[in-house]
Amino acid sequence: MATVYINDKAVDIGDKKLNLVQAAELAGVTIPHYCYHPALSVVASCRMCLVEVGEKKPDGTVVMQPRVIPACQTPAKDNTVIQTATAKSKSAQAQTLESILLNHPLDCPVCDKAGECKLQDYSYNYGNSESRMVDEKNTPPNKPDLGNNISLFTDRCIMCSRCVRFTREISGTAELHVVNRGVVDLCPVGALASKDFLYTHRVWNLKTQDSVCAGCSTGCSIHLDTNKNVVYRLRPRENPNAQGYFMCDDGRLGYHYVNSSNRISKPHMKSESGADLSSWKDILPTLRAELNAVALKNPAGIAVMLSPFLTVEEGFLLATFIKSISHKSKLVLGPVPVIGEDDHYPKTRSSVAPQVKFTIRNEKCPNKKGIEQIIKHFEGDVIHVADYLSKNTPEALFIAAGYQGEEVSWFDNNLLELFKKVKLLITQDLFPSALTDVSKYVIPSAAFSEKEGTFVNFAGLAQELHWACVPLKQVRTDGQVYLDLLERKGLLQAANIRDEIAKSIPYFSKLAGGKLESNGVHLENIS
Amino acid sequence: MKAEDISWVKSPEFGVMDQIFLPAIFTGMVTTLTHMGNTLFSSKDVVTQQFPEQRPNLPANYRGVHRLNRDDEGRVKCVACYMCSTACPAHCIDIVAAPSPWPDREKYPEVFVIDELRCIYCGMCEQACPVDAIELTTLYDLTGHSREEMIFNKEKLLSVFDKTVAMGTDPVRTTHGRLGVASEPASRGVTGSSSMQT
Incomplete structure (x- = not known):
């Protein structure tokens, strides 16, 4: 039990090993800092966190140290007294800022960081509003091609060395002053800029929504920044349960397909008479009737492929729908995209493996675990679609694909041939493909930025997706389509469906009530 | 309010001369005829202007059609910072930024569009601009055959600059001397006068 006094407010920090910045945070007091980052080592080089520190003696008197000291480097111990608002502390902060700003260009109007810049804030x-510098500012040349994805504005750098420490401690790649991975988020000023976002938008026009990256089964918590229905960037959201503080470039830059103009924009049904249908009003009842007819003829003739990109809610609703048509229909798991091996960081050259701080998983889908549990609940065991189709040929196959990404096809030729054997193909996907060409029904799918629901990551952490964009006019979110097929009224409310799932599937019991914390819930007991 | 605070004013009583109205009519006619005489026979004190043959001389701070200023080399001065579109209460400015083709700046507007019909001519864009690239001119008789015609793009806004420069009707900021980059005093390597001098 340790008590720290911050601006005369007592805070009990328990047994936690905190520095004074963290301790002050507990008291709701912000000590400004640039070089300190909770995931990196402490260097105390920026001097922004200088505060007055003292100690409360057993007899109640407070003895302050004569000089200001860096809060990030000072451990909080019992009876530590911090004063952040005294004249001494304030003048230390103002003077530090003045010295940091000596060579900083005042190009805020053209700087991408403006609006979320710690220097501005x-x-x-x-700070002071004026600089006493009389000499010319030092303007080192910019390095616009520092890396494939990063541009360096050298004159804006305040030498906090966060990026350098990141490459040494987290990625382990140790490019001394060359940085290339996920470092842009760390830069407290506008020195490191993401080329992908560079000059595309001003940050104050963006609306931010909490979401989950759909790039791999790590399931990084992210902020989705959008404006006028266009996704402009993905940023990591701090989540100790999921990935920590960072995210990888594959995830960060892998969202562009969401804004693609090639996406399937409306439902479509091919009919033999040539009178194709393309409105939800006509297609959904026809589809339901056709599936019912198949079930009447052959109760085991319907199969459903659930892709690992569906949310738990979508998987559950579709499974419920298909089982209501015929309880003998089969649920199978779609192809799980796997690329290479799990990519662990930090990298090292020594033979001793360091403690893993970040992992990019080889399983390039966000919700394999959740969909597997849904299938397990309804079927008992999980069968992959290729295995199932190589032994059986159902009369009707509902392919709930929704595979994210534009360039790479999620099925190979063998699987396509197996699909082609099925008479009635219903395909729900984001992009047109050889499969949608041969399908009788083509239903548009929504991107992860457009739907709400739950993803379960590799470790059983359930996290909530929120919609940040509205899908195209004639696109309904996957969950909404299943809800409409089930003839349940109203719009999809993910929280209600979650509650329903928690009641019927024991694995998801922790989702009861439907509310999910922003850091997610571990569905499995971790030892 | 107390009763003694109120002072009642009585209308003047009508005399015989007032009741026949003729003196008042004659007084009025004298005024009318004087003005008529002035207009017909002397050019003194004439207030009517023969628009459109005659054009008014508007003050330099008049808020008319926008122009995008050019720098000394004839390039667009704008650095695509979006300050004007952020300040705009009518949301009539649309900018698409791009890396600039010139070495002396990082950003320039690839697209700069103002919907002149949506604009309320408040002048906030002018005030927000850190590099004095956008100004409201004294051009006021803006007409067009369609709505599309009234959506001004970068080229059109630059042509307004050329036109007003040729006409010699520069807006108030330009006529008062060039401003520097926002809050960088002139002594620190910025040419021209600084904001402190205006």
């Missing part, structure tokens, strides 16, 4: 809150 701190200058406004703690």
Whole structure:
């Protein structure tokens, strides 16, 4: 039990090993800092967190140290007293800022960081409005091609060395002053800029929504930044349960298909008479009737492929629908995209493996675990679609694909041939393909940025997706389509479906009530 | 309010001369005829202008059609910072930024569009601009045959600059001397005068 006094407010920090920045955070007091980052080592080089520190003696008197000291480097111990608002602390902050800004260009109007820049924020809150510098500012040349994805504006750098420490401690790639992975988020000023986002938008026009990256089964918590229905960037969201503080470039830059103009934009049904249908009003009843007819003829003649890109809610609704048509119909798991091996960080050259701080998984889908549990609940065991189709040929196959990504096809030729054997193909996907060409029904799917629901990552962590964009006019989210097929009224409310799932499937019992914390819930007991 | 605070004013009583109205009519006619005489026989004190043959001389701070200023080399001055579109209460400015083709700046507007019909001519864009690239001119008789015609793109806005420069009707900011980059005093390597001098 340790008590720390921050601006005369007592805070019990328990047994936690905190520095003064963290301790002050507990008290709701922000100590400004640039170089300190909770995931990196402490260097105390920026001097922004200088505060007055003292100690409360057993007899109640407070003895302050004569000089200001860096809060990030000072451990919080019992009876530590911090004063952040005294004249001494304030003048230390203002002077530090003035010295940091000596060579910083005032090009905020053209800087992409403006609006979310710590220099701007701190200058406004703690700084002086004027500089006493009389000499010319130092303007080192920019390095616009620092890396494939990063541009360096050298004159804006304040030498906090966060990026350098990241490449040494997290990625382990140790490019001394060359950085190339996920470092842009770390830069507290506008020195490192993401080329993907560079000059595309001003940050204050963006709306931010909490979401989950659909790139791999790590399931990084992210912020989705959008404006006018266009996704502009993905940023990591701090989540100790999922990935920590960072995200990889594959995820960060892999969202462009969401804004693609090639996406399937409306439902379509091919009919033999040539009178194709393309409105939900006509297609959904026809589809339901056709599936019912198949079930009447052959109760075991319907199969459903659930892709690992569906949310738990979507998987559950579709399974419920198909089982209501015929309880003998079969649920199978779609292809799980796997690329290479799990990619662990930090990298090292020594023979001793360091503690893993970040992993890019080889399983390039967000919700294999969740969909597997749905299938297990209804079928008992999980069968892959290729295995199933090589032994059986159902009369009707509902392919709920929704595979994210535009360039790479999710099925190979062998699987396509197996699909082609099925008489009635219903395909729900994002992009047109050889499969949609041969399908009788083609139903558009929604991107992960457009739907709400739950993804379960590799470790059984359930996280909530929120919609940030509205899908194209004639696109309904996958869950909504299943809800409409089930003839349940109203719009999809993911929380209600979650509650329903929690009641019927024991694995998801922790989702009861439907509310999910922003950091997610572990569905499995972790030892 | 107390009763003694109120002072009642009585209308003047009508005399015989007032009741026949003729003196008042004659006084009025004298005024009318004087003006008529002035207009017909002397050019003094004439307030009517023969628009459109005659054009008014508007003050330099008049808020008319926008122009996009050019720098000394004839390039667009705008650095695509979106300050004007952020400040715009009518949301009539659309900008698409791109890396600039010139070495002396990082960003320039690839597309700069103002919907002149949506604009309320408040001048906020002018005030927000850190590089004095956008100004409201004294051009006021803006007409067009369609709505599309009234959506001004970058080229059209630059042509307004050329036109007003040729006409010699520069807006107030330009006539008062060039401003520097926002909050960078002139002594620090910025040519021209600084914001402190205006």
